[in-house]
Amino acid sequence: MQVIDEFVAEMREDTSIDADAVDRLEELLGRGAVPKPEDLANAIVGPPPDTES
Amino acid sequence: MIHIKTVHIEEFRGVRSLDLDLEGKNYGICGPNGTGKSGVVDAIEFCLTGDVSRLSGQGTGSVSVKAHAPHVDQKDHPEKASVTITADIPSLRKSVKLHRSVKSPRQVDVTPADVDVLAAVEELQTHPEFALSRREIIRYIITPPGRRSEDVQTLLRLEHLEKVRKALGAFANKRRGEADLASVAGLAAETELKTVLGISEVSDDLVLAKVNEKRTLLGLAVLKELGETVSLKVDVAAAQGEEASPLRKTVALADLASLESAIDAGESPELASSRQAAASILAKLKDDEESLALVLRYGFIKTGLDLTTEDACPLCDKEWAEEELREHLRAKVRSAEDTATVLDELTASTKPILEQLAGRISSLERAVEYCAELEPPIEHVELSAYVAELRRVETALSELLKDKTGIGPALESVTTSWWPPSAKRVHPIEACRRAVQGLPDTSAQDQARDTLIVAQERYEKYLRAEKTAAREEKVSVTAKSVLDHYNDCCSRVLEGIYDSVAENFRKYYCVINREDEEAFVCKLDPAPAKLSLDVDFYGRGLFPPGAYHSEGHQDGMGLCLYLALMKHTLGEKFALAVLDDVLMSVDAGHRREVCRLLKSEFPDTQFILTTHDRVWLRYMKTEGLIVRSKTFAGWTVAAGPRVWDDRDIWTEILEELVNNEVAKAAWLLRHYLEYTATILADNLRARIEFRGDGRYDLGDLFPHVVKEWRKLLETGEKSARSWERKDVEESLASKRTEARELIVKTKAEEWAINPSVHFNDWANLQPHEFREVADAFRDLLESLRCEEANCRSYLYVSPRKGTAEELRCNCGATIVNLRAWA
Numbered sequence: 001m002q003v004i005d006e007f008v009a010e011m012r013e014d015t016s017i018d019a020d021a022v023d024r025l026e027e028l029l030g031r032g033a034v035p036k037p038e039d040l041a042n043a044i045v046g047p048p049p050d051t052e053s
Numbered sequence: 054m055i056h057i058k059t060v061h062i063e064e065f066r067g068v069r070s071l072d073l074d075l076e077g078k079n080y081g082i083c084g085p086n087g088t089g090k091s092g093v094v095d096a097i098e099f100c101l102t103g104d105v106s107r108l109s110g111q112g113t114g115s116v117s118v119k120a121h122a123p124h125v126d127q128k129d130h131p132e133k134a135s136v137t138i139t140a141d142i143p144s145l146r147k148s149v150k151l152h153r154s155v156k157s158p159r160q161v162d163v164t165p166a167d168v169d170v171l172a173a174v175e176e177l178q179t180h181p182e183f184a185l186s187r188r189e190i191i192r193y194i195i196t197p198p199g200r201r202s203e204d205v206q207t208l209l210r211l212e213h214l215e216k217v218r219k220a221l222g223a224f225a226n227k228r229r230g231e232a233d234l235a236s237v238a239g240l241a242a243e244t245e246l247k248t249v250l251g252i253s254e255v256s257d258d259l260v261l262a263k264v265n266e267k268r269t270l271l272g273l274a275v276l277k278e279l280g281e282t283v284s285l286k287v288d289v290a291a292a293q294g295e296e297a298s299p300l301r302k303t304v305a306l307a308d309l310a311s312l313e314s315a316i317d318a319g320e321s322p323e324l325a326s327s328r329q330a331a332a333s334i335l336a337k338l339k340d341d342e343e344s345l346a347l348v349l350r351y352g353f354i355k356t357g358l359d360l361t362t363e364d365a366c367p368l369c370d371k372e373w374a375e376e377e378l379r380e381h382l383r384a385k386v387r388s389a390e391d392t393a394t395v396l397d398e399l400t401a402s403t404k405p406i407l408e409q410l411a412g413r414i415s416s417l418e419r420a421v422e423y424c425a426e427l428e429p430p431i432e433h434v435e436l437s438a439y440v441a442e443l444r445r446v447e448t449a450l451s452e453l454l455k456d457k458t459g460i461g462p463a464l465e466s467v468t469t470s471w472w473p474p475s476a477k478r479v480h481p482i483e484a485c486r487r488a489v490q491g492l493p494d495t496s497a498q499d500q501a502r503d504t505l506i507v508a509q510e511r512y513e514k515y516l517r518a519e520k521t522a523a524r525e526e527k528v529s530v531t532a533k534s535v536l537d538h539y540n541d542c543c544s545r546v547l548e549g550i551y552d553s554v555a556e557n558f559r560k561y562y563c564v565i566n567r568e569d570e571e572a573f574v575c576k577l578d579p580a581p582a583k584l585s586l587d588v589d590f591y592g593r594g595l596f597p598p599g600a601y602h603s604e605g606h607q608d609g610m611g612l613c614l615y616l617a618l619m620k621h622t623l624g625e626k627f628a629l630a631v632l633d634d635v636l637m638s639v640d641a642g643h644r645r646e647v648c649r650l651l652k653s654e655f656p657d658t659q660f661i662l663t664t665h666d667r668v669w670l671r672y673m674k675t676e677g678l679i680v681r682s683k684t685f686a687g688w689t690v691a692a693g694p695r696v697w698d699d700r701d702i703w704t705e706i707l708e709e710l711v712n713n714e715v716a717k718a719a720w721l722l723r724h725y726l727e728y729t730a731t732i733l734a735d736n737l738r739a740r741i742e743f744r745g746d747g748r749y750d751l752g753d754l755f756p757h758v759v760k761e762w763r764k765l766l767e768t769g770e771k772s773a774r775s776w777e778r779k780d781v782e783e784s785l786a787s788k789r790t791e792a793r794e795l796i797v798k799t800k801a802e803e804w805a806i807n808p809s810v811h812f813n814d815w816a817n818l819q820p821h822e823f824r825e826v827a828d829a830f831r832d833l834l835e836s837l838r839c840e841e842a843n844c845r846s847y848l849y850v851s852p853r854k855g856t857a858e859e860l861r862c863n864c865g866a867t868i869v870n871l872r873a874w875a
Contacts, residue, residue, distance in 0.1 A: 041224070
């Protein structure tokens with residue numbers, strides 16, 4: 001968990017990464033499972049437009 | 054974690070039926086190779102985890118627990134193979150009984166089945182590394198950095214970090230590829246927009262100028278800016294009040310003219326150069342398939358190079374001169390690295406071809422559409438076949454970027470002449486252009502209107518493609534940044550963990566090698582996907598452990614690193630370790646220190662140690678590491694291990710005397726004292742006359758041991774007096790008086806001057822007379838031990854060389870200062 005905490009903190013300082021993406025990544029990695037590619041896509045890119053609401 | 058009290062093994066591996074009574078304490082199992090020691094380790098591992106790593110790990114092939122854990126004579130009756138363990142769970146202050154049968158290896162019967170007990174048993178199954186063989190322990194030391202990283206991270210429960218790293222890495226690579234493809238699509242859309250507007254490049258000024266030129270012609274308001282919400286054709290339909298034609302003559306002619314012009318221009322120098330470069334590389338790789346195979350086996354060969362430590366191939370054991378094999382592998386690695394560079398060049402030359410292909414395919418598909426929309430339609434089978442051929446080329450090259458083994462189709466794609474189409478294939482384009490030219494002429498206004506309508510479509514497509522390309526590029530860059538941040542954090546956090554592990558590793562290693570490597574330092578250096586271990590070699594610098602250290606030192610390092618890792622992972626829960634012959638090559642001088650390390654640094658851990666070396670077992674007992682043990686004297690397939698219970702020596706002597714077997718009792722005492730005197734002479738730094746053959750009998754050793762013992766107590770007294778420690782001085786004086794009396798009883802100091810009391814004549818004594826001698830030696834030896842019940846180690850002088858500073862025990866409860874106030 002220490003890695004995740006530091007990882008999230010470091011990403012928050014990186015202005016090139018959207019804050020929302022960091023939030024989603026934090027939530028995803030916090031689940032403890034190895035993330036699947038589609039989950040990473042949702043976290044980094046954001047949810048598909050049709051589910052955005 | 055648990056402390057094992059008893060183990061009952063039934064029809065398991067090489068054991069028919071065996072009971073071990075450990076009493077929750079450290080335990081030794083000794084026996085020659087092939088007598089069933091490891092079978093006991095397997096049984097314990099099986100009962101606690103349901104698995105036997107020797108039967109299920111890497112390289113075990115078709116061997117399995119269910120099929121091969123039962124005794125060979127019960128291989129068809131797995132229900133008869135079982136292990137039962139009773140144990141204490143210190144953290145719960147509860148006892149538990151575990152029973153597991155090979156018939157249902159995943160099911161363990163737990164009594165009592167309390168929730169907390171079940172949780173503790175469950176936790177055991179997640180830490181199978183409590184059982185460790187020499188083969189496993191050495192892998193932490195003599196292993197490639199990549200493999201060590203995996204093994205160590207598994208033991209530290211950090212493998213999840215590596216899996217997440219791989220997931221992020223795969224995602225970043227995938228998004229890089231998608232960004233490249235989006236960039237190619239953007240270029241194609243840009244070309245289409247340039248064609249319809251007749252501009253040389255896409256810029257807001259040029260597009261606006263061309264669009265406004267058409268709008269002015271139509272009498273429409275000029276546009277001041279471009280954007281997603283701005284329509285190039287705004288008011289166009291309303292001004293004309295007509296339905297748009299599906300085929301717009303002017304636009305179609307421009308598209309067809311552009312295509313024909315591109316075809317006439319032939320292959321561009323850039324494309325020709327890229328295609329030739331790709332063809333040349335692919336042909337070379339195809340001719341030299343071994344090079345490509347080397348690239349694919351690059352990691353394997355590198356691993357082989359790291360594993361080459363003796364005169365044989367590490368994979369197949371084929372004999373090689375070590376240096377010759379290393380050079381052979383290095384040459385392959387160099388060749389593979391050269392080929393890897395070539396593959397990078399191949400990727401660089403393929404991308405421009407794909408970009409050009411995308412534009413050409415898009416233009417041709419539009420021409421096919423025009424052919425179909427004309428009335429009557431133009432025959433375009435040949436043109437469609439050309440499009441299909443280019444699509445095949447595009448697919449082959451795209452696949453090549455993903456998998457470098459697809460050389461055949463890719464090579465064919467870049468060597469065959471597909472760029473300039475044949476006359477037969479060009480013909481439909483010419484026919485289409487003529488047919489479009491034959492359509493009724495349109496007014497300048499109509500042409501302007503058509504241009505604006507198509508330009509709007511293509512501008513929208515261009516904007517979408519640009520947006521997609523920008524988005525994909527941003528995602529790719531973000532994915533790379535995320536990966537970089539993760540790698541940074543992993544390395545930083547792991548460095549902290551590894552620093553802590555390395556510090557304990559160094560500390561433990563110094564304990565067992567304090568005589569010759571007291572200033573030992575080491576470095577665990579983590580990097581993504583690898584963990585380098587470098588150790589100091591007598592102050593000459595840091596090197597891989599296998600570089601200069603002896604096998605015995607490497608064994609010691611393996612144990613120390615394992616203990617440091619377990620300490621970090623389990624902390625106070627590190628209650629059980631089963632070490633299967635892990636220190637077989639450690640020399641005698643260091644074995645005692647290993648015993649002291651385990652006893653002093655891990656007092657709450659129950660160690661079950663197997664060894665094929667009886668001297669090792671004796672060391673463990675002498676140093677107080679183990680109290681109980683079991684010795685296997687032989688093994689048969691029908692009966693299993695032949696067990697010899699290693700009972701207390703004084704009990705054995707007494708039993709012989711009860712049976713009036715004085716000679717046997719004397720033999721036992723003499724051999725035990727000879728062995729113990731060796732230990733004590735070493736511990737107390739007794740001055741023994743040197744013998745070149747190294748054969749010392751009891752008379753050579755024991756008198757000097759007791760003499761040194763009295764001298765040390767006297768030195769301690771003098772020291773206490775100089776420090777004005779009256780209490781210590783009196784205590785030591787009392788101890789010295791007691792020692793003198795005990796030594797007198799043994800008559801050991803009289804051996805040289807009074808033959809009638811010599812140990813050679815013990816066999817002639819009456820049982821009650823010999824009993825007095827045996828009791829005297831027992832009492833004397835007991836007085837040389839630490840009085841602390843949990844220690845009971847023989848006292849020893851520290852340091853082992855140079856000026857004697859203190860007389861001490863393993864636990865530190867007894868420390869006699871030997872240095873006087875200066």
